[in-house]
Amino acid sequence: METAQLANPKEHTKENVLLQIKNVSKIYNGDIVALTDMNLDVKEGEFISFVGPSGCGKSTIFKIIAGLSEPTTGSVELTNQTSKQEELDRTEIGFVFQHATLLPWKSVLDNITLPLELKGVSKKKRYIQGREVLEMVGLKGYEKALPRQLSGGMQMRVSIARALVAKPKLLLMDEPFGALDEITRQNLHYELLKIWEKTNMTVLFITHNVFESVFLSTKIAVMSARPGRISHTFDVPEYERNEQFRSTPEFSQLIGKVSKELEH
Numbered sequence: 001m002e003t004a005q006l007a008n009p010k011e012h013t014k015e016n017v018l019l020q021i022k023n024v025s026k027i028y029n030g031d032i033v034a035l036t037d038m039n040l041d042v043k044e045g046e047f048i049s050f051v052g053p054s055g056c057g058k059s060t061i062f063k064i065i066a067g068l069s070e071p072t073t074g075s076v077e078l079t080n081q082t083s084k085q086e087e088l089d090r091t092e093i094g095f096v097f098q099h100a101t102l103l104p105w106k107s108v109l110d111n112i113t114l115p116l117e118l119k120g121v122s123k124k125k126r127y128i129q130g131r132e133v134l135e136m137v138g139l140k141g142y143e144k145a146l147p148r149q150l151s152g153g154m155q156m157r158v159s160i161a162r163a164l165v166a167k168p169k170l171l172l173m174d175e176p177f178g179a180l181d182e183i184t185r186q187n188l189h190y191e192l193l194k195i196w197e198k199t200n201m202t203v204l205f206i207t208h209n210v211f212e213s214v215f216l217s218t219k220i221a222v223m224s225a226r227p228g229r230i231s232h233t234f235d236v237p238e239y240e241r242n243e244q245f246r247s248t249p250e251f252s253q254l255i256g257k258v259s260k261e262l263e264h
């Protein structure tokens, strides 16, 4: 199995605050309180996992961050405190969902480059960018394949590549590996960490899998049951993310702490 040697994942995180979730609440249809008083600062380069019981508002906060839904009260601010030029624009946010949602009649390369096609980028230019990300997700040579010719894990790689093609500063991943088998999931962990390291992106990641959250993240935000809010955040200490890490006492201890917090 591949390994990602991230000697010091913390070095990846800068001090710039990329976005601030400020006192966000969300009430659907006047009476379903999905989120209440949620607060979090996200720094540039962080990899934050959100874990919490079903229905605690994880997808809701992602939709609000992406601008697909409005908070009932509070705000998500994209103001950069240190540099206006580095401010996050909502068009620089990529989204990956649990299901790959590929267009079955389009080739892998055409699926990946769809966001650029919609922006009116020329075919030549978008194919150059498409091939670049295709290589990044380990699918070089599959340009002309159709989605049905790919395994579930490969389809997820295509979906990730489609989110990466527009070079997002922030990547929102809503349970992207939830439907995959364990081996495929672990391989994709390494791929994702390599991409994260290479691109300097900030990643927000929803998962029900505590192991996955500890392995991938620099920070874990545990959410409480509905109405959802962040009950606790855990900073993940520096470590090399490789196969050995999964069997260290530090890994097990953190899993224990996060799991305990989830039981509250």
Ligand SMILES: Nc1ncnc2c1ncn2[C@@H]1O[C@H](COP(=O)(O)OP(=O)(O)OP(=O)(O)O)[C@@H](O)[C@H]1O
Pocket (backbone or CB within 6 Å): 028, 029, 032, 033, 034, 052, 053, 054, 055, 056, 057, 058, 059, 060, 061, 226
């Ligand atoms: N468009 C909507 N209209 C009404 N209620 C909604 C809507 N979207 C979500 N909800 C409700 O808001 C709550 C939070 O939903 P959300 O999908 O954000 O939770 P989640 O933590 O992502 O859940 P899961 O882990 O099961 O995916 C749930 O009770 C859900 O039924």
